[in-house]
Structures are given as structure tokens and as C-alpha cells.
Amino acid sequence: MKKINDIISSVNSALTVEDCQYPTINVPVEQLKNVAKKLFENGYDFLINLTGMDYKDSLGVIYHISSSVDKNAMVVLKTTTDNRENPVIPTVSDIWESANLYEREVYDFFGIRFINHPDMRRIFLRQDWNGYPFRKDYDSNPELNPVPLENQTIEAMEDVPTLTVNKDGDLVANSKPLFGKQEYVINIGPQHPATHGVLHLRVSLDGEIINKVDPNFGYIHRGIEKMCETKTYPQILQLTERLDYLSGTMNRHAFCLCVEKAMGLEVPARAQAVRVIFDELTRIASHLLGWGCTCMDMGSITAFIYGMRDREKIMDIFEETGGGRLMVGYNVIGGVANDVSPKFVDQVKEFIPYMRKMIKEYHTLFTYNPIARGRMENIGFLTKEQAVALGTTGPVGRASGWSCDVRKIEPYAGYDKLDFEEVIRTEGGTLDRYLIRLDEIEQSLRIIEQLINNLPEGDFKAKTPAIIKLPAGEYYQRVENARGDFGVYINSTGEKNPYRVKFRSPCMTLISALDPLCKNEKIADLIMIGASLDYVIPCADR
Amino acid sequence: MLELDKLVNLIHEGLTSAMPEMAWLVSLIEYVLIGVAFLAVYCVLALVLIYVERKVCAFFQCRIGPNRVGPFGIFQSIADMVKILLKEIIAITKTDNVLFKLAPFIVLTGSLCTFGALPFGKGLQGIDFNVGVFYLLAISSLGVVGILLAGWASNNKYTLIGAMRSGAQLVSYELSASISILTMVILAGSMQLSTIVEKQADAWFIFQAPLPAFIAFVIYLIAGHAETNRGPFDLPEAESELTAGYHTEYSGIQFGFFYLAEYLNMFIIAGIATTIFLGGWQPFHINAEWASGFNSIMDYIPSWLWFFAKVFALVFLSLWVRWSFPRLRIDQLLKLEWKILMPISLINMLVMAVWVLIF
Amino acid sequence: MEVKDISIKNMKTEDFKDNAYLEKYVEELRQGGVNVVVGVLDDIINWGRSNSVWPLTFATSCCGIEFMCVGAARTDFARFGWEVTRNSPRQADVIFVAGTIVHKMAPVLKRLYDQMAEPKYVIAVGGCAISGGPFIDSYHVVKGVDQIIPVDVYVPGCPPRPDAMLYGMMQLQRKIKVENFFKLPNKPNREKETSDESSTTQSK
Incomplete structure (x- = not known):
């Protein structure tokens, strides 16, 4: 806190630091750039989240910034602009690389343009979309934006508008094409077996060598955050699961934690333990699917089927207790939906040794296979600096040597009392990203083993009021899901539904790592690198 | 006993005696009969192979595989055939129309012609050239022309990349496949397939010169596997990269031709390997005094059965590899050929020459 | 042919729901009676088609994850001969619309459908594909894929269990089994255009 005060007052003594959940600074637009630079120079090199806001009378942006060195440090910057007609804010994408996509998102949703941002295309919606849907005065009449039956033209996809300041201090809007006329550009996706969803990659090729990758998002943009604004908190829970369906339980957990934190609700010990077991089982299931898809992308369909076969065991456990398979719907605000099934403990105890045995088989079948090794070694290196700049958390960040496990940094749900290692590798190559998932499965098994042997007795759910209302304010909760740092930002005005909800998706930053990773690699490596990043597109598109 | 050569002779004699004056008509009828027989066997084999592949694949993947259509799902591929025959063929406007339609036929013709030259059993060979090996090598690489045409004529970036990969792959692997076969020609001293098979009556070539022949056999299997465009060498149709590779734009029976040819190529490669390394239709003999009883029991099994048994054993091996290994990358694929297989097979040819001189 | 005769191995007709709907469909198809030869040929063709439905890998x-599960070891759809998933729409017979279709994706889905060769079928999997499901309030979600392409079978659920998808697949098989090859296609979208024509040409 004092450190932050020193940093801020060194920029401008008029700025003050508010003491909310995290130190919060309201910065005028003109000084944003200076403050951001100063923070970055003082070690705040990890931009966790960037949220656009519509305060009705003004538009604004909220920056959640942390550090890769001093991991607990977190600071929140807020800036607003009163101009609703033509709002502009200076970009921070030259300071934090990960801001690039976030700012495009804010432009898409709120119409705020960022000065000097290299690429001000709409990110999720089509370029010809009318209006900015997240503004409170958005006209949601479906006739304004009917279901289109023609694809966007290539020109619309490739024409990159920018906003710069000229010598006289006036704003100038420019546009330039993304690819040169001579470039051999192929479209991978949106319907392609290897993009793990509906990601659309435009790849410029020189023979088999990749020059540039341009990810196009939005083919599964469902507007979940906007929908949250009209739903009550318990209703939102089911939407969080469908963000990143492979770590649905963890996303739901994050939202529950955020609401519980805001309500000041104490979760019973038994519920916490069960939640953690479910989280870790989900993590295993997700990593198994990730492993299987990596193998399948390499052409080894048998390995994929093996991964799915073992994943079914976890699905069985979920089904027995939670009732659902993929969408368990088990975490609720205050605890879990119902007590665990009588079979639960036995099932889990049976599963742990089985899974340990299977991991050995995976290594024999695939990891030690010379062809697989040849495909994964020496490609797609991500340095730690790049990982921090791009904000690629989770297994990808840890494979590059960046210790970024939220379970260790900001322990929640009793993770601090558990004994497990944060698996960290140093190389940052595709093979490391592949191996780290299998290692994490073993750590997850360790966590489950500790909990299942002494599951606390007691209530499975705390008492909650019939209508859940959060006190006015802002709340942020981070959770480590299978892909990285998943964050929930809730802005409440004291109503039964939130004023604004923002999910920090780990997948979007993972996709932004595709371009730097794939440069000068072969097209077959693009698939491998994509598989090793293991992104889920609906999580990125939200 | 159950040999089919007697049947062939019977037909020939019957026809000649019925129409002694018109030898040309007899020949014509025989040609047509042989053609029909080959086409029928070709199609039936393709159906069987497709079914076998699906069942074997299911077995490797802890699944059941087709089991609804007929007992154990044996009519599954027939249902597929009925479906694919009646599927719409999409005419695409921006393609090179002639080449687009020609390509599947070239691929099919290539594999069918090779198929015709294989000695299936005693007296069961469509055509017996004195340069049979040469013919096999020449005609089996015709398929690549079809693939290149398909990729080019489809006017699609994916198919083009797939076809180019396929071209590079087939041209490269053709070399070591040919050299390993030539190694065996040195041992056989003949290029005529019937002679090659005859010479293996006492012991298969792979046992006659164990070291060089075995190396040649393994290299041929790898190279042949690569020529069939099947995993781990299925880069031209690498699903995860190129959707369906060179045949992305083909539908209906045109795609069916590619599909058929792919499976038959697998059979043909196994067939050539069987003929040249594993004694063709010759039964397994132990060349020793004490084993004469064993040898006569082996002789009891009809020759075509021997041939198919050996071929299917090799096909199973190929499926095993297909469903176990991940896919190579294009540079690794070419490196494997030019830096490993090619030098080894050249040296192996020398070794074989020396072997033949010494023994 | 009555619905009772549509045989699916190991499943009784009574086990299926929506038999009334299928009966009505069959009645419509068979209004002019069936020629014996044509009927037998139809049966053979429908047998082939219904047992060899190759899905497009689309999710x-x-x-989509549950669709993967259908293909995996536990609920193996290879048993029905469906495991030949084609990545090229030209070679696929059925498209499983597994997941939400949003505005930006709608033209892509339509193009995929247009690229498929006849006969082609569509199975709408899950609430999102049927009606928009949990995202029906969203500004960017298409409220049911039947707004874009004709759907043959709806499989409800969010997401549906693999078993439900198998059931949906069998329902599609039943639907294919009553088709008339020697008539204009019975796709719902074509029916409107050809309803006048077909009533006169049906009795051939």
C-alpha cells in the first residue's frame, strides 16, 4: 500500500490511492499513460484484466494489474471519459502486450477507441454490427441486427483501422490492410477439426512456413456478460459453467466465491473440501481431454480415445453426486447443491490409483514415442517475459517458468492448507506444455487424496437469503482453472442482479500467444502449438 | 486340391473345344471374364478391407466397432457402398472440370493395373510380364499423378498443399521402395514375378538371405506404407491440418474412388511385399530331410489361401502401425527418407550383391 | 410400410417416442401407394443410407465435447457405422449442430450445409441449437438453427448425454428408412416448393 502511494505520488501528487479490496486509483485520461508506465517500471508487469464500463453518464476502463515478481501485489486503475459520442482513451497495449486484445474487446462492446492502438477492428462482432451492445442505452431490437446469411467480406476482415495523433494534436483515423497482396493466406477455421472450436485463423504462408497468424474471434460469442446483467446471482451460475465448459466447476466456484466474499458468507468446511475435490477432478478431466486432443491433432486417434475412456470415470463420479456430466451444476452460493453420494468416497478412492496407472500408460504410449517427441521438441518456445507480457497464465505460463498458480498466490477454499507442488518447467516449449499437464494431473490426485481421506463432517451449505443481493461495490475473485487465471469481476449497485460482470478469460490470452509462437514454424506446428496451448474458444469469446 | 488353376484351365479348354474355329473370340471372352473377375475381386476386397480396418481400429481403441448391420456388422461396408453410389456428385464451377473428373479415375486405374499383375495363386495371374517388377513399380506410382491432379484441379488451397505434400512424399519413398525391391531382384536373378515366386518354393527369399533381405523387407514396408498415404505418413490428408487433403472437394462416388484406391493400395503394397519377400503363394517349407511330412501338410493348403493369409497378416501390421503412431511432419518425413532409408537401402543393395556372389 | 416395420436392431418400436409423428410422415409419403419394385429398391437404398451416415466433424x-464422448470408447457410435467422421462437408451425410450458433457463425453453418451433397440431414443437438437454450436472451445468438437450415431431429439437453445423442441418431435412421428415393426429396424445405407437383407425380 505504501509502495503504491510512493509510486503514484511520484507521478502526480494530486492522485490518491483508495483502499478497497485492492488499492484503487482513479486516473484522469490524460495521466493514464504516465501512471501505467510508472507502474510497469516498478514491476507491475502483468495486466490481469481490462474491463470496460458504462457508468451511464460516462464510459470507463478498469485495469487490474499485478506483478510477476511480487505476486500478491495488485493494483486497480480506473479511468473515465465523459464523451459518449466519440470516446477515446490512450492505449496501454505498448506497455502491456496483453492489452491488445482486451482493448479491442472494449472497443467492440463500448465503442471506446484507443489512441495508437495498432488494430482497432471489432473483435467479436461483425464489422457491420450496429451499436455497442454493452452500453446501457444499447438498442437491442433484433431488426437492427438480423441474422446475417452472408459471410463478411475479406476486405472487412482485413481492413485494420487505427487512430493516431498527428503533429497538431488532432486525432486521425487511418486504415491499412493486414496482409500484403502477394501473401498466400489460408483460412483455418471457423469450422476446422484442429482449432478446438470455432476459432478462425488467417494464416499467411510461405510454402509450409508461417509468416503471420491473425486470429478472428467471435464465432461463438454469446454475450454472456451482458446476459448476466439481467439475471439474478443464482441464475448467473449456470452461465459461468458454459464459459469454459471443460473447467465449468472451477468457473462456477469462482463466481460463488466472489458472491460469498461480497456477502461475507462463511462456507462450511465440508462444502469447501468437496468443492476442491470437484475442482481437481474437473482439472484432471480437462487435462485428459487436452492430452487426448493434442494426440489427435498429431494423428494418434487411439490416444484420444484412451483419454476419453478415462475421462468417463470422472464423469461417472460427477453423475453419481452432482447429477450432471459435463455441466455438473454442483456449486451453489454458500456451498454445494446437495451432500455427496454415499458412493462418492469409494468411487474417488478407486479412481486415484487407476489414474496413476493410466498416466504411466500414456507416457509409454505417447510421450516416449519417437515420432511424438520429434513433433513436439524444439518448436514453439515461449519465454517467461513473453508469457508475462501476454498474460498467458496456467499450465502455459508455468511451462515457461512463470510461477502463476492462483492456488498458491491467492489461496482460496483452503488450498493453503493442502500439500501440493506447483509444477514449473523452464523451457517453455511445446513438449513442456504437454508434459506439465500430465504432471498436474498427478498433483491434482495428490490434493484429492489428502481431502478424500478426511472429509470434514458438517453442513454442505451455508444458509443464504432467498433473494441474494450484494452490497454496492466492486468485487474481484481469481481462481486457477484448468487453463489459468480465471477472474470474476462483479460491480453491484445493491440490486438483485449485478450492474456489470466481467470474466477474465485465460483462453483469450492463450490465443494471442499463437502469433508470436508460430512465426517461422511450419503449418503442421501451428496445429501442435495450438493443441499445446489448449484453449477453449467459448471461454475466449464469452 | 482346392487350387483354382484347374478351374481356369477347365474354362479355357471348354471354350476352345466349343469354338475351335474362332480363337479370337475365345481370347476375347477370356479377357472379358478375367477383367470382370478382377474388378469383382477388387471391389470385394476393398469392402472387406474397409470392414477389417474398422473392426481392427475399434479393437485397438477398446471399442466394439460396427455391429448393427448384419451379424458382427459384416455388411457395414456394403451399406456404405450403397450410400456412396447414390450420393450426389457436386459439380463445382471454379474447377478445372476435365482434370477434376479425370483424377479419381487415374488413381483407381493405377491401383487396378497393379492389382492385375499380382500372382494370387498357382496359375492365377492376370498378366505375367518378363519385366513384372518393373511394371509394378512403374504403374503403382501412377496414382500420384491422379492425386496431384485432384489437388490442383480442385482450386482449393488445402487440396493444393495436400497434393504437393503427397507428390513430395511419393516421389521420395518410391526410391527406397524400388531399391529394396531391386535388392531382391539381384537375389532372384529375374524380374518376372512368376519366376520370382517359383524360386521361393524351397525357402522364402527372406530366409534365403536373412540379413539383407530382412533389411530390404523392413524398408519396403515403411516406404510402401508411406506410399499408401496412411498414418503415420498420412500427411496429404492430414485431418487436423488440411481437413481432408487432396480430396476435400470430392463427393459421392468420386470420393468413393479415392477411398477405394486407398484401401486397395494397402492391399497391393502388402501383396507385392508378400510376392517378393514372403514367397508369394508358396507355402511355408522347411528345407530339410526330416520336415518332408510337415512340408506336404503345408502343400495341402491351397496356394491362394497362402497368398491372402500372408497379405492380411501384413495388412494387419500396417493397421497396427496406423492406429498406434502419431503423424510425422513433412520435414521429418523427408528426412527419414533421404537421410536414413535411402542410404541404408543403397548399402543394403551392395551387401546383397556381395551375398549373392559369395553364396 | 407402417412405422412398426421400421426396424432398428435391439430397439422395439414402442421404445421410441414420437411414433405418431413418424406415422404421419409415412402416411404423407405413401399417399399414392407404393409400386412393388420401386418399394423394394427403396428399401435397399434406405437400408444403405440409414446404416451409413457419416457425420461432419462440427462442434x-x-x-461438441459430449459429441466426442459419443465417438469414444464408452458409447461407441461406430456400432451404427457412424464413426467415419468426415472433415470435408462434401463427403458428410449428417451435420450435428452441436452447440450455440451465433450471428457471426450463422453464414458459416449455412455454407457448410450448402456444401454438403444430397442426401443430407441435420441433427440439432442441445438447447442452443434447438432454440437458443440458456442464451435465448442474448443479442448475438441465433434462436434455433432451424431458422437457417432445415432440421431433421432435435436432441434436447444442455448438453444432451451421449445416450440421448445415440437415440437421436436412431430416430434419424428411422426417418431415413421410410424415405422415397424415386420421388423428389422429402426435405422440409423442399416440401413447400414441390407440394403441388408431388401430389400429381406421386403415384408413378
């Missing part, structure tokens, strides 16, 4: 979100 947009959650349901």
Missing part, C-alpha cells in the same frame, strides 16, 4: 461449444 461449436459444450455439446
Whole structure:
């Protein structure tokens, strides 16, 4: 806190630091750039989240910034602009690389343009979309934006508008094409077996060598955050699961934690333990699917089927207790939906040794296979600096040597009392990203083993009021899901539904790592690198 | 006993005696009969192979595989055939129309012609050239022309990349496949397939010169596997990269031709390997005094059965590899050929020459 | 042919729901009576088609994962001969619309459908594909894929269990089994255009 005060007052003594959940600074637009630079120079090199806001009378942006060195440090910057007609804010994408996509998102949703941002295309919606849907005065009449039956033209996809300041201090809007006329550009996706969803990659090729990758998002943009604004908190829970369906339980957990934190609700010990077991089982299931898809992308369909076969065991456990398979719907605000099934403990105890045995088989079948090794070694290196700049958390960040496990940094749900290692590798190559998932499965098994042997007795759910209302304010909760740092930002005005909800998706930053990773690699490596990043597109598109 | 050569002779004699004056008509009828027989066997084999592949694949993947259509799902591929025959063929406007339609036929013709030259059993060979090996090598690489045409004529970036990969792959692997076969020609001293098979009556070539022949056999299997465009060498149709590779734009029976040819190529490669390394239709003999009883029991099994048994054993091996290994990358694929297989097979040819001189 | 005769191995007709709907469909198809030869040929063709339905690998979100499960070892759809998933729409017979279709994706889905060769079928998997499901309030979600392409079978659920998808597949098989090859296609979208014509040409 004092450190932050020193940093801020060194920029401008008029700025003050508010003491909310995290130190919060309201910065005028003109000084944003200076403050951001100063923070970055003082070690705040990890931009966790960037949220656009519509305060009705003004538009604004909220920056959640942390550090890769001093991991607990977190600071929140807020800036607003009163101009609703033509709002502009200076970009921070030259300071934090990960801001690039976030700012495009804010432009898409709120119409705020960022000065000097290299690429001000709409990110999720089509370029010809009318209006900015997240503004409170958005006209949601479906006739304004009917279901289109023609694809966007290539020109619309490739024409990159920018906003710069000229010598006289006036704003100038420019546009330039993304690819040169001579470039051999192929479209991978949106319907392609290897993009793990509906990601659309435009790849410029020189023979088999990749020059540039341009990810196009939005083919599964469902507007979940906007929908949250009209739903009550318990209703939102089911939407969080469908963000990143492979770590649905963890996303739901994050939202529950955020609401519980805001309500000041104490979760019973038994519920916490069960939640953690479910989280870790989900993590295993997700990593198994990730492993299987990596193998399948390499052409080894048998390995994929093996991964799915073992994943079914976890699905069985979920089904027995939670009732659902993929969408368990088990975490609720205050605890879990119902007590665990009588079979639960036995099932889990049976599963742990089985899974340990299977991991050995995976290594024999695939990891030690010379062809697989040849495909994964020496490609797609991500340095730690790049990982921090791009904000690629989770297994990808840890494979590059960046210790970024939220379970260790900001322990929640009793993770601090558990004994497990944060698996960290140093190389940052595709093979490391592949191996780290299998290692994490073993750590997850360790966590489950500790909990299942002494599951606390007691209530499975705390008492909650019939209508859940959060006190006015802002709340942020981070959770480590299978892909990285998943964050929930809730802005409440004291109503039964939130004023604004923002999910920090780990997948979007993972996709932004595709371009730097794939440069000068072969097209077959693009698939491998994509598989090793293991992104889920609906999580990125939200 | 159950040999089919007697049947062939019977037909020939019957026809000649019925129409002694018109030898040309007899020949014509025989040609047509042989053609029909080959086409029928070709199609039936393709159906069987497709079914076998699906069942074997299911077995490797802890699944059941087709089991609804007929007992154990044996009519599954027939249902597929009925479906694919009646599927719409999409005419695409921006393609090179002639080449687009020609390509599947070239691929099919290539594999069918090779198929015709294989000695299936005693007296069961469509055509017996004195340069049979040469013919096999020449005609089996015709398929690549079809693939290149398909990729080019489809006017699609994916198919083009797939076809180019396929071209590079087939041209490269053709070399070591040919050299390993030539190694065996040195041992056989003949290029005529019937002679090659005859010479293996006492012991298969792979046992006659164990070291060089075995190396040649393994290299041929790898190279042949690569020529069939099947995993781990299925880069031209690498699903995860190129959707369906060179045949992305083909539908209906045109795609069916590619599909058929792919499976038959697998059979043909196994067939050539069987003929040249594993004694063709010759039964397994132990060349020793004490084993004469064993040898006569082996002789009891009809020759075509021997041939198919050996071929299917090799096909199973190929499926095993297909469903176990991940896919190579294009540079690794070419490196494997030019830096490993090619030098080894050249040296192996020398070794074989020396072997033949010494023994 | 009555619905009772549509045989699916190991499943009784009574086990299926929506038999009334299928009966009505069959009645419509058989209005002019069936020629014996044509009927037998139809049966053979429908047998082939219904037992060899190759799906397109298409998934947009959650349901796609369950679709993978259908293909995996536990609920193996290879038993029905469906495991030949084609990546090229030209070679696929059925498209499982597994997941939400949003505005930006709608033209892509339509193009995929247009690229498929006849006969082609569509199975809408999950609430999102049927009606928009949990995202029906969203500004960017298409409220049911039947707004874009004609759907043959709806499989409800969010996401549906693999068993439900198998059931949906069998329902599609039943639907294919009553088709008339020697008539204009019975796709719902074509029916409107050809309804006048077909009533006169049906009795050939």
C-alpha cells in the first residue's frame, strides 16, 4: 500500500490511492499513460484484466494489474471519459502486450477507441454490427441486427483501422490492410477439426512456413456478460459453467466465491473440501481431454480415445453426486447443491490409483514415442517475459517458468492448507506444455487424496437469503482453472442482479500467444502449438 | 486340391473345344471374364478391407466397432457402398472440370493395373510380364499423378498443399521402395514375378538371405506404407491440418474412388511385399530331410489361401502401425527418407550383391 | 410400410417416442401407394443410407465435447457405422449442430450445409441449437438453427448425454428408412416448393 502511494505520488501528487479490496486509483485520461508506465517500471508487469464500463453518464476502463515478481501485489486503475459520442482513451497495449486484445474487446462492446492502438477492428462482432451492445442505452431490437446469411467480406476482415495523433494534436483515423497482396493466406477455421472450436485463423504462408497468424474471434460469442446483467446471482451460475465448459466447476466456484466474499458468507468446511475435490477432478478431466486432443491433432486417434475412456470415470463420479456430466451444476452460493453420494468416497478412492496407472500408460504410449517427441521438441518456445507480457497464465505460463498458480498466490477454499507442488518447467516449449499437464494431473490426485481421506463432517451449505443481493461495490475473485487465471469481476449497485460482470478469460490470452509462437514454424506446428496451448474458444469469446 | 488353376484351365479348354474355329473370340471372352473377375475381386476386397480396418481400429481403441448391420456388422461396408453410389456428385464451377473428373479415375486405374499383375495363386495371374517388377513399380506410382491432379484441379488451397505434400512424399519413398525391391531382384536373378515366386518354393527369399533381405523387407514396408498415404505418413490428408487433403472437394462416388484406391493400395503394397519377400503363394517349407511330412501338410493348403493369409497378416501390421503412431511432419518425413532409408537401402543393395556372389 | 416395420436392431418400436409423428410422415409419403419394385429398391437404398451416415466433424461449444464422448470408447457410435467422421462437408451425410450458433457463425453453418451433397440431414443437438437454450436472451445468438437450415431431429439437453445423442441418431435412421428415393426429396424445405407437383407425380 505504501509502495503504491510512493509510486503514484511520484507521478502526480494530486492522485490518491483508495483502499478497497485492492488499492484503487482513479486516473484522469490524460495521466493514464504516465501512471501505467510508472507502474510497469516498478514491476507491475502483468495486466490481469481490462474491463470496460458504462457508468451511464460516462464510459470507463478498469485495469487490474499485478506483478510477476511480487505476486500478491495488485493494483486497480480506473479511468473515465465523459464523451459518449466519440470516446477515446490512450492505449496501454505498448506497455502491456496483453492489452491488445482486451482493448479491442472494449472497443467492440463500448465503442471506446484507443489512441495508437495498432488494430482497432471489432473483435467479436461483425464489422457491420450496429451499436455497442454493452452500453446501457444499447438498442437491442433484433431488426437492427438480423441474422446475417452472408459471410463478411475479406476486405472487412482485413481492413485494420487505427487512430493516431498527428503533429497538431488532432486525432486521425487511418486504415491499412493486414496482409500484403502477394501473401498466400489460408483460412483455418471457423469450422476446422484442429482449432478446438470455432476459432478462425488467417494464416499467411510461405510454402509450409508461417509468416503471420491473425486470429478472428467471435464465432461463438454469446454475450454472456451482458446476459448476466439481467439475471439474478443464482441464475448467473449456470452461465459461468458454459464459459469454459471443460473447467465449468472451477468457473462456477469462482463466481460463488466472489458472491460469498461480497456477502461475507462463511462456507462450511465440508462444502469447501468437496468443492476442491470437484475442482481437481474437473482439472484432471480437462487435462485428459487436452492430452487426448493434442494426440489427435498429431494423428494418434487411439490416444484420444484412451483419454476419453478415462475421462468417463470422472464423469461417472460427477453423475453419481452432482447429477450432471459435463455441466455438473454442483456449486451453489454458500456451498454445494446437495451432500455427496454415499458412493462418492469409494468411487474417488478407486479412481486415484487407476489414474496413476493410466498416466504411466500414456507416457509409454505417447510421450516416449519417437515420432511424438520429434513433433513436439524444439518448436514453439515461449519465454517467461513473453508469457508475462501476454498474460498467458496456467499450465502455459508455468511451462515457461512463470510461477502463476492462483492456488498458491491467492489461496482460496483452503488450498493453503493442502500439500501440493506447483509444477514449473523452464523451457517453455511445446513438449513442456504437454508434459506439465500430465504432471498436474498427478498433483491434482495428490490434493484429492489428502481431502478424500478426511472429509470434514458438517453442513454442505451455508444458509443464504432467498433473494441474494450484494452490497454496492466492486468485487474481484481469481481462481486457477484448468487453463489459468480465471477472474470474476462483479460491480453491484445493491440490486438483485449485478450492474456489470466481467470474466477474465485465460483462453483469450492463450490465443494471442499463437502469433508470436508460430512465426517461422511450419503449418503442421501451428496445429501442435495450438493443441499445446489448449484453449477453449467459448471461454475466449464469452 | 482346392487350387483354382484347374478351374481356369477347365474354362479355357471348354471354350476352345466349343469354338475351335474362332480363337479370337475365345481370347476375347477370356479377357472379358478375367477383367470382370478382377474388378469383382477388387471391389470385394476393398469392402472387406474397409470392414477389417474398422473392426481392427475399434479393437485397438477398446471399442466394439460396427455391429448393427448384419451379424458382427459384416455388411457395414456394403451399406456404405450403397450410400456412396447414390450420393450426389457436386459439380463445382471454379474447377478445372476435365482434370477434376479425370483424377479419381487415374488413381483407381493405377491401383487396378497393379492389382492385375499380382500372382494370387498357382496359375492365377492376370498378366505375367518378363519385366513384372518393373511394371509394378512403374504403374503403382501412377496414382500420384491422379492425386496431384485432384489437388490442383480442385482450386482449393488445402487440396493444393495436400497434393504437393503427397507428390513430395511419393516421389521420395518410391526410391527406397524400388531399391529394396531391386535388392531382391539381384537375389532372384529375374524380374518376372512368376519366376520370382517359383524360386521361393524351397525357402522364402527372406530366409534365403536373412540379413539383407530382412533389411530390404523392413524398408519396403515403411516406404510402401508411406506410399499408401496412411498414418503415420498420412500427411496429404492430414485431418487436423488440411481437413481432408487432396480430396476435400470430392463427393459421392468420386470420393468413393479415392477411398477405394486407398484401401486397395494397402492391399497391393502388402501383396507385392508378400510376392517378393514372403514367397508369394508358396507355402511355408522347411528345407530339410526330416520336415518332408510337415512340408506336404503345408502343400495341402491351397496356394491362394497362402497368398491372402500372408497379405492380411501384413495388412494387419500396417493397421497396427496406423492406429498406434502419431503423424510425422513433412520435414521429418523427408528426412527419414533421404537421410536414413535411402542410404541404408543403397548399402543394403551392395551387401546383397556381395551375398549373392559369395553364396 | 407402417412405422412398426421400421426396424432398428435391439430397439422395439414402442421404445421410441414420437411414433405418431413418424406415422404421419409415412402416411404423407405413401399417399399414392407404393409400386412393388420401386418399394423394394427403396428399401435397399434406405437400408444403405440409414446404416451409413457419416457425420461432419462440427462442434461449436459444450455439446461438441459430449459429441466426442459419443465417438469414444464408452458409447461407441461406430456400432451404427457412424464413426467415419468426415472433415470435408462434401463427403458428410449428417451435420450435428452441436452447440450455440451465433450471428457471426450463422453464414458459416449455412455454407457448410450448402456444401454438403444430397442426401443430407441435420441433427440439432442441445438447447442452443434447438432454440437458443440458456442464451435465448442474448443479442448475438441465433434462436434455433432451424431458422437457417432445415432440421431433421432435435436432441434436447444442455448438453444432451451421449445416450440421448445415440437415440437421436436412431430416430434419424428411422426417418431415413421410410424415405422415397424415386420421388423428389422429402426435405422440409423442399416440401413447400414441390407440394403441388408431388401430389400429381406421386403415384408413378
